[in-house]
Structures are given as structure tokens and as C-alpha cells.
Amino acid sequence: MLKILSGNKVSELDQSFIKHENISSWQLMERASLAFSNWFMQSHGNSGDKVFVFCGPGNNGGDGLAIARQLFDKGFSVSVVLFSSLSNSSKDWQENFKMLPEDIGKFQFDDFDFQLADGGIIIDALFGIGINRPLEGKFLKAILSLNKIGGEKIAIDIPSGLPSDDLVEGEAFLADVTVSFQFPKLSLLVPDHVKFVGDLEVVDLGIPSSFLERFESPYYFIQSASVKQGHTKFHKFSHKGDFGRVLFIGGRKGKVGAIILSAKAALRTGSGLVHVWAEGSSEDVIHASALELMTEGEEVMKRIDDFDALGIGPGMGEIPEMVFEEILRSFRKPIVLDADALNMIARHSELWDLLPSGSILTPHVGEFDRLAGKSMDHFDRLKKAKTLAEKNKIYLVLKGAYTCISTPDGKQYFNSTGTKHMATAGSGDVLTGILTSFLGQGYSPFNACVAGVYHHGLAGEIASKEKVRGTIASDILEKIPESFLKLGID
Ligand SMILES: NC(=O)C1=CN([C@@H]2O[C@H](COP(=O)(O)OP(=O)(O)OC[C@H]3O[C@@H](n4cnc5c(N)ncnc54)[C@H](OP(=O)(O)O)[C@@H]3O)[C@@H](O)[C@H]2O)[C@@H](O)CC1
Ligand SMILES: Nc1ncnc2c1ncn2[C@@H]1O[C@H](COP(=O)(O)OP(=O)(O)O)[C@@H](O)[C@H]1O
Ligand SMILES: [K+]
Numbered sequence: 309m310l311k312i313l314s315g316n317k318v319s320e321l322d323q324s325f326i327k328h329e330n331i332s333s334w335q336l337m338e339r340a341s342l343a344f345s346n347w348f349m350q351s352h353g354n355s356g357d358k359v360f361v362f363c364g365p366g367n368n369g370g371d372g373l374a375i376a377r378q379l380f381d382k383g384f385s386v387s388v389v390l391f392s393s394l395s396n397s398s399k400d401w402q403e404n405f406k407m408l409p410e411d412i413g414k415f416q417f418d419d420f421d422f423q424l425a426d427g428g429i430i431i432d433a434l435f436g437i438g439i440n441r442p443l444e445g446k447f448l449k450a451i452l453s454l455n456k457i458g459g460e461k462i463a464i465d466i467p468s469g470l471p472s473d474d475l476v477e478g479e480a481f482l483a484d485v486t487v488s489f490q491f492p493k494l495s496l497l498v499p500d501h502v503k504f505v506g507d508l509e510v511v512d513l514g515i516p517s518s519f520l521e522r523f524e525s526p527y528y529f530i531q532s533a534s535v536k537q538g539h540t541k542f543h544k545f546s547h548k549g550d551f552g553r554v555l556f557i558g559g560r561k562g563k564v565g566a567i568i569l570s571a572k573a574a575l576r577t578g579s580g581l582v583h584v585w586a587e588g589s590s591e592d593v594i595h596a597s598a599l600e601l602m603t604e605g606e607e608v609m610k611r612i613d614d615f616d617a618l619g620i621g622p623g624m625g626e627i628p629e630m631v632f633e634e635i636l637r638s639f640r641k642p643i644v645l646d647a648d649a650l651n652m653i654a655r656h657s658e659l660w661d662l663l664p665s666g667s668i669l670t671p672h673v674g675e676f677d678r679l680a681g682k683s684m685d686h687f688d689r690l691k692k693a694k695t696l697a698e699k700n701k702i703y704l705v706l707k708g709a710y711t712c713i714s715t716p717d718g719k720q721y722f723n724s725t726g727t728k729h730m731a732t733a734g735s736g737d738v739l740t741g742i743l744t745s746f747l748g749q750g751y752s753p754f755n756a757c758v759a760g761v762y763h764h765g766l767a768g769e770i771a772s773k774e775k776v777r778g779t780i781a782s783d784i785l786e787k788i789p790e791s792f793l794k795l796g797i798d
Contacts, residue, residue, distance in 0.1 A: 309517065309528045309529070309530065309531060309534045309721070310491050310517050310520065310528060310529040310530075310531050311491065311517065311520040311521060311523065311525050311527070311528055311529075312491050312492060312493070312494055312525060312527035312528060312529055312722070313491065313520065313523050313525050314472065314473045314494070314525060315437035315438070315471070315472030315473055315493065317523050317524070317525065318437055318472075319438075320523065321515070321520070321523060322336060324522070325515055325519065328519070333399070333400055334400045334403050334404075336513070337367060337370055337371060337374060337400045337404070338374055339513050339514065340371055340489050340513050341371050341374035341375045341378060342378060343489065343511035343512060343513055344371065344375050344464060344487050344489075344511060345375055345378040345379060345382070346511075347487055347509060347511050348375075348379065348462075348487075349382060352429070354382070354383055354384075356384075356385075357384075357428060357429050357460075358384075358385050358386075358387070358425075358428040358429065359376075359379055359384050359385065359386045359387070359428065359429045359431060360386075360387050360388075360389060360424075360425040360428050360429070360430050360431065361373070361375060361376045361386065361387070361388045361389070361431040361433055362388075362389045362391075362430070362431065362432055362433060362434055362450060362454065363376075363388055363389065363390055363391065363401075363433045363434070364391055364392070364433060364434035364435050364447070364468065365391060365392035365396060365397045365398065365401065366397075366398050366401070366435065366436065366438045367398050367400060367401065367436065367438065368433050368434065368435050368436030368437075368438065368464060368465060368468070369390075369391070369392070369397065369398070369401050369433050369434065370397075370398055370400040370401035370403075370404050371433055371436070371464050371465070372388065372431060372433025372464060373388060373401060373404035373405055373407075373408060373433075374404045374407075375431065375433070375464070376388045376408065376412055377404065377407055377408055377409060377412070380409055380411070380412050381409075386412050386413070387412065387413030387414070387415060387424075387425075388408070388412060388413070388414055388415070389415045389416075389417055389420050389425075389450075390414065390415065390416055390417065391417045391434070391446060391447065391450070417446050417450060418446075422450075422453040422454065422456075422457055423457070425454070425457060425459065426457040426458050426459060427457075427458050427459045428459045428460075429459060429460045429462065430454055430457075430459050430460065430461045430462065431462050431463075431464060432454070432461065432462065432463045432464060432467060432468050432481045432483065433464045433468075434447060434450065434451070434468035434481070435447070435466075435468040435469070436464065436465040436466055436468075437465060437466055437472040437493060439468070439469065439470070439471055439472075442469070442477045442478035442479075443468070443469045443478055443479055443480070444478075447468070448478070448479060451468060451469060451479050451480065451481050452479060454481060455479075455481065455482045460484055460485075461481065461482060461483050461484045461485075461506070462483060462484065462485050462486075462487060463481055463483035463485070463486040463487070463505075463506075464487060465486075465487070465488055465489050465493075466486065466488060466493050466495070466496065467480050467481040467482070467483045467486055467504045467505060468480060468481045469481055469504070470493075470495050470496075470501060470504055470505075471495060472493040472494065472495055473493065473494045473495055474495060474687065475495075475498075475500060475501075475685050475687055476495075476500075476501060476504065480504045481504065482503060482504055482506075483504060483505060483506045484506040484507065485506050485507045485508075485509060486505045486506060486507070486508050486509070487509045487510075487511055488508065488509070488510050488511070489510075489511060489513055490510070490511075490512065490513045490515050490520075491510060491520070491529055492508055492510050492529055492722075494527060496508055497710040497712075497722050498685070498686035498687065498690075498710075499673075499686055499708060499709065500685050500686050500687075502709075510529075517531075526694070526718055526719050526720055527719075527720050527721075527722070528719065528720070528721045528722065529721075529722050529724055530721055530722065530723050530724050530725075530758055530761070530762055531724065532762070532795055534758065535758060535759050535762040535763075535795060536795050536796070536797065538751070538754075538755035538758055538759050539751075539755075539759060539795075539797050540749060540750060540751060540755075547580075549580060550580065550749070550750075551578055551579055551580030551581075551748075551749055552579050552580055552581070552616040552617060552745065552747075552748025552749045552750065553579075553580060553581040553583070553614065553615050553616050553748065554574055554579050554581070554582055554583070554615060554616060554617045554618070554619065554744050554745060554747075554748035555583045555584075555585060555604065555608065555612070555615045555617075555618050555619075556570050556571045556574070556582070556583070556584045556585070556586075556618075556619045556620075556622070556740075556741070556744065557585045557586075557618065557619070557620045557621075557624065557635065558570070558586060558619075558620065558621050558622040558623045558624035558647070558648065558649075559584065559586030559587060559590060559594075559622065559623045559624070560586065560587045560623060560624055560625045560627075561587070561623075561625045563622070563623025563624075563625070564586050564587060564590040564593060564594065564623060565623065565734065566622035566623030566647070566734060566737045567584055567586050567622050567623050567624075567737070568584070568593075568594060568597045568598070568601075569622070569734045569737040569738050569741065569781050569782065569785060570619050570622050570646075570737045570738065570740045570741035570744065571584050571594075571598065571601050571741060572597070572598050572601075572741065572782075572785050573737070573738040573739075573740075573741025573742050573745070573785040573788060574619070574741040574742070574744055574745035574748070575598060575600055575601070575745075576741075576785050576786070576788040576789060577741065577742045577745035577746065577763070577788055578745060578749060579744075579745040579748055579749065580748075581602070582600065582601055582602070582745075583601070583602045583603070583604050583608070583615070584601055584602070584603055584604065585603070585604040585605065585606075585608050586603070586623075588605060591603045609634065609635070609638065612635065612638050612639050613638065613639060615639070615748075616641070616747070616748040616749075616750070617641065617642065617643070617644070617744050617745075617747035617748035618635070618639055618641075618643045618644070618744065619643075619644040619646070619740045619741060619743070619744030620635065620643060620644070620645050620646070620649040621645055621646040621647040621648050621649030621650060621740065622646055622647050622648075622736075622737040622740055623647070623648070623737075624647065624648040624649060625648055626648065626651070626652065627648075627652070629652070629656055629659075632649070632652050632656075632659070633659065633662065636659065636662040636663065636664075637662060639664070640664050641664060641747075642664055642665075642666035642667045642668065642747055642753050643663070643664060643667045643668070644667070644668045644670065644740055644743045644744045644747065645663075645667060645668070645669050645670070646669075646670045646671075646736060646737070646739075646740040647675070647736070647737075647740075650669060650670075650671050650675045650678070650679060651675065651678060653669075653679060654675075654678040654679045660700055663700060663702055665700075665701040665702065665716070666701070666702070666703070666716075666752075666753040667702045667703070667753070668702070668703045668705060668743055668747070668753055668756065668757060669702055669703070669704050669705065670705040670707060670736065670739060670740060670743065671704070671705075671706060671707065672706075672707045672708065672736060673689070673706070673707075673708060676689060676692075676693065676706055677689075679696070680692040680693070680696055689706070690706070690712060690714075690720060693706050693712065693714040693720070694714050694718055694720060696714070697714035697715055697716055697718075698714075698716055698717070698718050700716075701716040702716065703715055703716070703753050703754065703757050705739075705743075705757055705760075705761060707736060707739070709726060709728070710722045710723055710724075710726075711723040711726070711761045711765070713757045713758065713761065715754060715757075721757075721758060723761040723762060723765055724762070724765075725761075725762055725764075725765025725766045725768070725769060726764075726765030726768055726769065727765075727768050727769050727772045729768065729771075729772035729775070729776060729777055729779040730764075730765070730768040730772070730779070730784065732779060732780055732781060733780075733781065734780070734781030734782075735764075735768065735781045735784055737781060738764060738767075738781050738784050738785045739760060739761065739764045741785070742760045742763060742764050742788065743756050743757065743760040746759055746760055763788060763791040763792070764784070764788075766791040766794060766795075767784050767785070767787040767788045767790065767791040768784045768787075770787040770790050770791060770794070771783040771784045771786070771787045
């Protein structure tokens with residue numbers, strides 16, 4: 309798992325890593341700049357476009373100067389625009405300035421006509437994680453000009469103006485792509501900043517995850533390697549009992565499709581036996597949609613403890629509080645709660661105390677705000693999610709781009725898979741199915757959450773490669789098996 313450090317820990321990380329590797333700070337900057345330039349060459353090739361690098365006075369500007377040199381060496385026509393002089397710039401900035409080839413265009417901000425850069429490739433190296441106040445003066449003027457002109461906009465590490473762990477104040481660079489070093493900064497992962505960040509790329513500086521573990525931080529970015537490790541291995545003599553018996557409760561009042569999506573997703577995730585308790589009249593459609601599904605009625609309450617896991621809520625509507633309470637009282641293993649089950653808890657706060665510890669709640673932002681009250685911004689929402697998970701000893705899966713899992717021990721794990729094409733009705737129901745399936749197969753709630761959100765996002769990515777904006781939730785669940793193949797899990 310990749311730790312996400314706060315901006316003020318990064319210089320500590322740098323110093324410590326430099327010492328550990330016995331390299332200079334310039335060498336680390338060169339490594340970071342090469343990581344960017346290699347990404348750039350891979351994504352742009354030798355396009356022949358003009359490149360303009362806007363370099364601030366700190367190490368972000370130093371990266372910019374090194375990148376300018378590296379891209380020039382690859383044959384690009386490169387110009388740099390400077391905001392500081394040699395004497396008031398960082399040490400490694402000075403080093404890189406001296407190394408700039410003669411034929412690179414060099415402009416001082418005051419003399420630069422921004423129309424020159426219009427239509428070119430604009431690389432923002434004004435400020436990185438060292439920004440400590442809102443932009444003003446020449447820096448603000450530059451960002452406003454850059455935001456107005458055309459061309460492709462790429463930010464190094466973080467769009468200039470964004471603080472690394474907080475909400476933006478004032479203006480910031482509007483990037484099409486942000487190329488962040490080693491791990492994504494927290495503020496790149498919140499919906500409030502999407503217009504600044506654009507697409508997010510994370511490039512590796514070769515700092516091992518284990519090294520990052522030395523630094524205090526509650527935030528993590530989920531990586532495929534840790535998802536792979538978290539999977540249970542099944543053997544030659546495994547039988548369907550090993551793969552769990554799960555029950556889905558929901559699918560009423562014209563929304564039977566929701567619970568069918570969850571149930572089919574559980575089958576595709578590997579569940580042995582999948583039962584559905586939905587509105588009585590929907591039995592036929594459930595059987596017709598998947599022959600493997602079994603339907604249940606109210607009498608299932610008598611044997612509810614036979615199930616390994618429950619998934620409650622998709623398309624459920626408001627059911628009598630008594631019935632909901634009885635389910636929570638009779639089933640004491642972790643449960644997945646989604647959609648209307650979350651709305652029930654939002655309306656009847658006494659139900660919080662009945663949730664089996666280790667249960668998984670999967671609200672989208674709207675459902676979360678009903679559960680926890682309105683939030684000022686996503687940072688505020690993340691704090692509330694952390695508190696709710698700790699207080700109730702549950703796993704809170706706050707869905708969206710970069711879905712965030714808050715755990716009972718106060719940590720927060722951001723998902724790295726997924727695509728905008730998953731913003732389609734029923735895609736959350738598919739996630740409920742996957743999570744319930746993993747719980748039923750005996751995964752710990754933590755492993756179920758991490759593997760669940762990762763596979764859901766990966767299946768969505770695979771589906772959207774074919775179906776693009778026509779992707780529907782059924783496409784996502786049909787690609788779950790391919791998401792296992794991609795990780796080499798049988
Ligand atoms: N391990 C890694 O990830 C690596 C990271 N690296 C790179 O280093 C970057 C961080 O560099 P950094 O610490 O020098 O900070 P950076 O953002 O360039 O600027 C800070 C300077 O600006 C100033 N200042 C601040 N706010 C201001 C404002 N609003 N308006 C005006 N001035 C303002 C402030 O000085 P002050 O004015 O406060 O005295 C300071 O001088 C990081 O993002 C990445 O690109 C790699 O090179 C190596 C490996
Ligand atoms: N822009 C996006 N990028 C990545 N994943 C997304 C995006 N939009 C939605 N998703 C994912 O799709 C699912 C949507 O869930 P939800 O809003 O509950 O939908 P529904 O209620 O229709 O099933 C969540 O798992 C969410 O993480
Ligand atoms: K930047």
C-alpha cells in the first residue's frame with residue numbers, strides 16, 4: 309500500500325531518502341525530472357510541439373529547469389519563463405539553471421508575451437507542495453494568463469496554487485494532466501479540485517513503499533500488489549461451501565434490477581451460493597436473469613444465521629423499521645449496507661448501535677451527507693467519515709472517483725482504479741455484490757473493502773474500454789472475472 313504523506317513531511321522524506329541512498333538532493337531532483345520526462349516522451353512522442361516551462365523560485369521550478377533540458381535533449385523546441393534570479397532561487401534550481409543549453413529560449417516573466425505560448429504545451433513548474441499562501445502579484449498574473457490561453461496544460465507534482473493537503477484559496481493552474489511524484493497528494497483526490505487537476509498520473513521516484521512507512525500519515529493509495537496479497541487462495545479440494553453462502557435483501561417497488569445486479573456481481577466474484585430476498589412477485593424475473601440465483605421470502609429470517617454474509621439495501625425502499633431491526637439483531641456477522649439501508653440508518657439513528665462491528669457501509673456523497681450531515685467541502689467530509697468509522701467500528705466506503713475506505717483504526721485508503729464511465733445507474737449495486745461476496749468467502753472486512761473497490765474500478769475500466777460512455781452496470785459486472793485475470797488471481 310502506498311502511503312500518502314502530507315506536503316510538510318515531503319522535505320523530511322527527501323532528506324532521509326537522500327541520506328539512505330547516499331545521493332545528492334540534485335540527483336533526487338534529476339530522478340524526479342526524468343520520471344516526468346519519461347512519462348512525457350511516452351505520452352507525447354516527438355510531436356514537434358513547442359514546449360513552454362514556467363519555473364518558480366523553489367524546487368518545483370528546479371524540476372521545471374531540469375525537465376526543460378531533458379526535453380530539449382530529446383529534440384523538443386523548449387523555452388523557459390523565469391520568475392526569479394539566480395540568487396533568490398533554491399540551490400538545485402541554480403544548479404539546473406547553469407546546465408541549461410544555450411539554445412533553450414529564456415524569458416523573464418516581465419518580458420514574456422503569453423500569446424507566444426498560446427497553442428503550445430504549457431508545463432507549470434511555478435510551485436509544488438512548498439506553496440504556503442494564496443497566489444498573488446506576478447504569480448497570480450501568470451496563472452490567470454496561462455488559464456486563459458489555449459494549448460495542453462501539464463502541472464508538475466501539483467497544479468500551482470493548490471496546497472497539498474487543503475482546499476484551494478483563490479486561483480490555481482487549470483491543468484489537463486497533473487504528473488505527481490511518488491504518491492498523489494491528498495488535495496489531488498478530492499472532487500472540489502477536479503477542474504485544477506485534470507487527469508492524474510503518478511510517476512515513481514524509486515522510493516519503496518516500505519520507506520514511506522517510516523513517516524506518520526493516516527492516508528494510503530491502494531496499489532495492485534497489496535490487493536493481490538489480500539486475496540484468499542483456494543485449493544484443488546475447495547468446495548462451494550468454501551466460497552460462501554450470501555443473501556441479498558432489497559429489490560422492491562420497481563427496483564428489482566438493483567438487487568439482481570448485486571447478486572450477479574456476487575456470482576461473478578466467486579460466491580458459492582447466492583440467495584435473493586426481494587419482492588415476492590419478482591421471483592420469475594430473478595430466475596430469468598440468472599439461473600444460478602435462489603429466491604427467498606420472509607421465512608428466510610428463521611435461518612438467517614446460516615448465511616456467511618448479507619448485502620442489504622439496493623432497491624429496497626423504506627421497509628418497516630421493525631423488520632430492519634430484526635435483521636440487524638439476528639445476524640451478528642459483518643453486513644454490507646448500501647442505498648436504502650443507509651437511508652434507514654440516517655432516519656433512525658438508534659440503528660447505529662445495532663450494526664455488527666466490521667460491517668461495511670457504502671454511501672455515495674449524497675447518502676453520506678444524509679448519514680453525517682452536510683459538509684463544507686470534501687476534506688470536511690473525509691474527517692467526518694473517519695470519525696464515523698472509528699466511533700462505530702465499521703468500514704465506511706465513501707464512493708466516487710478515488711473511493712475512500714475509512715477504517716475503525718482511523719486510516720483512510722483511496723482507490724486507484726475506476727473511470728468516469730462508471731457514473732451510471734446500478735454501478736454501486738455491483739460494488740455491494742462484490743463486497744458481500746468477499747465477506748462471504750471469509751475475507752476480513754478490510755481485505756473485502758480493499759479488494760472490492762479495486763476490482764470494481766478495474767472491471768469498470770475494462771468495460772469502458774469497449775463501451776465508453778455507453779457502459780452500463782451489467783457490463784461492469786461481466787468484466788469482474790477479467791479484473792481477477794489482470795491481477796493473476798485464479
Ligand atoms: N520527493 C519528492 O516528492 C521530490 C520533490 N521535488 C520537487 O520539489 C517541490 C517542492 O519544492 P519546494 O519545497 O522548494 O517548494 P516549491 O513549491 O517549489 O516553492 C516553495 C518556494 O516558494 C515560496 N512560496 C510559497 N508559496 C508562495 C506564494 N504563494 N507566492 C510566492 N512564493 C511562495 C517559498 O518561499 P517563501 O516565500 O515562503 O520564503 C519557497 O521558496 C515538489 O513539489 C517537487 O516538485 C523534487 O525536486 C525532488 C523530489
Ligand atoms: N467518476 C467516477 N470515477 C470513478 N468511479 C466512479 C465515478 N462515478 C461513479 N463511480 C463509481 O460508481 C459507483 C456509483 O455508485 P452509486 O452512486 O451508489 O450508484 P448506484 O446507486 O446507481 O448504484 C461507485 O462505486 C463509484 O465509486
Ligand atoms: K506545479
